[in-house]
Amino acid sequence: MKKLMTMFFCAGLAVVLASCGNGGTTLSGIDIAKFDTVINEKPVQLYTLTNKNNMEVCITNFGARVVSLMAKDRNGAFVDVVLGYDNIAQYMDSVASPSKFGALTGGKDWEYQVFDAEQIDKQTLKLTLNSPEDGTVTATYQLTDDNALDCTFEATPEDEKFLALTPNSYFTLTGDPAQAGTNMVLRIYADKFIPVDTTFTATGKLRDCYGSSMDFNKGRALYELIGDTTEHQIKIADGFNHQYVLNSFKNGKGESMIAASLFAENTGIFLEIFTNEPTLKLYSANDFGKSDVAGKNGVKYPKHVSVVLAPQNFPKAPAKAEWTSANVKSGETYKSHTIYRFSTK
Secondary structure (H helix, E strand, O other): OHHHHHHHHHHHHHHHHHOOOOOOEOOOOOEHHHHOEEEOOEEEOEEEEEOOOOOEEEEEOEOOEEEEEEEEOOOOOEEEOEOOOOOHHHHHOOOOOOOOOOEEEOOOOHHHOEOEEEEEEOOEEEEEEEEOOOEEEEEEEEEOOOOEEEEEEEEEOOOOEEOOOEEEOEEOOOOOOOOOOOOOEEEEOOOEEEOEOOOOOEOOOOEEOOOOOOOOOOOEEHHHHOOOOOOHHHHHHOOOEEEEEOHHHHOOOHHHOOOEEEEOOOOOEEEEEEEOOOEEEEEOOOOOOOOOOOOHHHOOOOOOOOEEEEEEOOOOOOOOOOOOOOEEOOOOOEEEEEEEEEEEO
């Protein structure tokens, strides 16, 4: 895989540097031409979605990645609320820039595959991948007029297999990705979470959140809990790297019930998450700040700068009897639906 990605990088970088295709600059400041390339004889581009409120989301068909997401703060100024890179070369280089920034994961190397793209209208993008291992995979992104990024992921495998389609946007609502985002207030509507061992493999047990530093039910600033090394789960992860079992799933309400929210007081940006998935993966950028790799605008992202809030299926193993089967049978379609809705307060 490493050798293959290095080959992609060398070939792709030459094309990027020579490219004079799609031009222009996005609201987030990205040079569109820096995403115009060819990988494995398939064209790669940056696609822009806009709604009636001038909100903007930029997505590349390389890994079905969300590259930037511009949401308004309480003063009406636009803020890019996701981490990432501002050129395709860095996304392609898995050796020097290892990251799943904004990618759809859950199958074999989806984050490094080129999806076929169809921009249905200025607010909707459909991406399709025909994978030998995973069958037909589609990702449909719609930027709605109520300022939500509506994500529908589907997969129809040819053989029965485990699937957990997972979006991997790294959210920071503070407007300053050069600083830790631990002032953000996180709320997860979940009474239980899934503990992990030292290899971050699910133990197969469930643990109550209440009364511990794993409890976000009432909304807590990340800094209040993330340094609690007396909590073994936080200590081994150096932060959070856990799946929470959502009350919305437990109560059978799915995306009609809020699953989680994130708020930054300094910008007033408020993010609400709705999903049909049973769990929410929380990752607090525990491994950041260890290299000189720069993200968008040359910013070096520090430790705990952001959080991944990724709805997904139950873990593959060890399974519990009360968990629904994560396996999808041959010819069946697995559908994952998540809404990220932005507002201010």
